[in-house]
Amino acid sequence: MSTSRAVVAPDLSGRTTPRLGGFNLTALHLEMRRLLRNRRTVIITLIFPVFFFLIFGLTAKYTKESAGHGNVSAFIMISLELYGAVVATTFGGAMVAIERAQGWSRQLRLTPLAPPAYIAMKVCTAMLLGFASVLVVNVVGLLTHKASMPGYLWIVSALCVWIGSLLFAAFGLFLGYLMPSENIMQVLGIIMTLLSFAGGLFIPVSSYPHAVQVVAKWTPLYGLNQLVHTPLLGNGVDWTWAVNVLAWLVIFSFGAIWRFGKDTARV
Numbered sequence: 503m504s505t506s507r508a509v510v511a512p513d514l515s516g517r518t519t520p521r522l523g524g525f526n527l528t529a530l531h532l533e534m535r536r537l538l539r540n541r542r543t544v545i546i547t548l549i550f551p552v553f554f555f556l557i558f559g560l561t562a563k564y565t566k567e568s569a570g571h572g573n574v575s576a577f578i579m580i581s582l583e584l585y586g587a588v589v590a591t592t593f594g595g596a597m598v599a600i601e602r603a604q605g606w607s608r609q610l611r612l613t614p615l616a617p618p619a620y621i622a623m624k625v626c627t628a629m630l631l632g633f634a635s636v637l638v639v640n641v642v643g644l645l646t647h648k649a650s651m652p653g654y655l656w657i658v659s660a661l662c663v664w665i666g667s668l669l670f671a672a673f674g675l676f677l678g679y680l681m682p683s684e685n686i687m688q689v690l691g692i693i694m695t696l697l698s699f700a701g702g703l704f705i706p707v708s709s710y711p712h713a714v715q716v717v718a719k720w721t722p723l724y725g726l727n728q729l730v731h732t733p734l735l736g737n738g739v740d741w742t743w744a745v746n747v748l749a750w751l752v753i754f755s756f757g758a759i760w761r762f763g764k765d766t767a768r769v
Contacts, residue, residue, distance in 0.1 A: 558578055636663050697723045
């Protein structure tokens with residue numbers, strides 16, 4: 503003889519949505535710690551830019567030549583700040599690919615954490631890593647006494663670089679939801695190197711053949727690279743640079759939202 507027992511559903515009437523959708527400083531701190539445990543990320547975002555600056559920004563004779571309101575060493579320092587910041591924010595955003603493969607994203611969806619709060623934490627984590635990269639290069643530039651520009655430009659240029667790197671936080675999220683996790687960091691390393699050369703971070707775009715220059719001016723880093731150097735050079739802003747940045751920001755943001763919606767629909 504078998505007996506059946508009625509299953510009583512738990513009372514969830516008192517359950518409320520957490521403030522800010524679950525976004526909190528504790529979770530943000532844990533996200534940052536998880537990101538910094540990746541040695542490859544730390545080396546590429548914090549050590550490589552400093553290493554390149556020590557080689558190319560200090561040793562060559564031309565670094566003492568004037569460049570706008572400062573010298574060439576300061577120009578190179580800003581370029582490498584931008585390189586470190588965009589690589590940091592891209593890698594920070596792309597970490598979602600690894601979390602998706604590990605099933606962590608699915609686990610988070612079982613919690614009260616709202617999807618916008620999850621995305622906001624990813625963007626904040628990427629931007630914090632980008633800030634650390636900018637700060638490290640700036641400190642090294644100050645300590646070496648080679649980069650020369652007015653005091654206010656140290657702050658203005660660093661802020662321009664850091665705020666501008668938000669573009670690549672969106673880029674990282676887009677690729678993180680678009681690509682599988684296998685070797686995504688290696689693939690991103692190649693992509694960011696190519697974009698850096700195309701955007702003129704390592705070699706002036708004007709030194710490329712004409713056909714390459716035309717293509718380079720449409721790449722995501724070109725407009726941003728020109729804008730962050732404008733305070734130092736004092737040569738005014740070309741409206742096409744701003745359009746370049748805004749257009750790619752819209753593309754990457756909507757791409758990330760689209761892929762996030764596709765990923766969420768699978769659960």
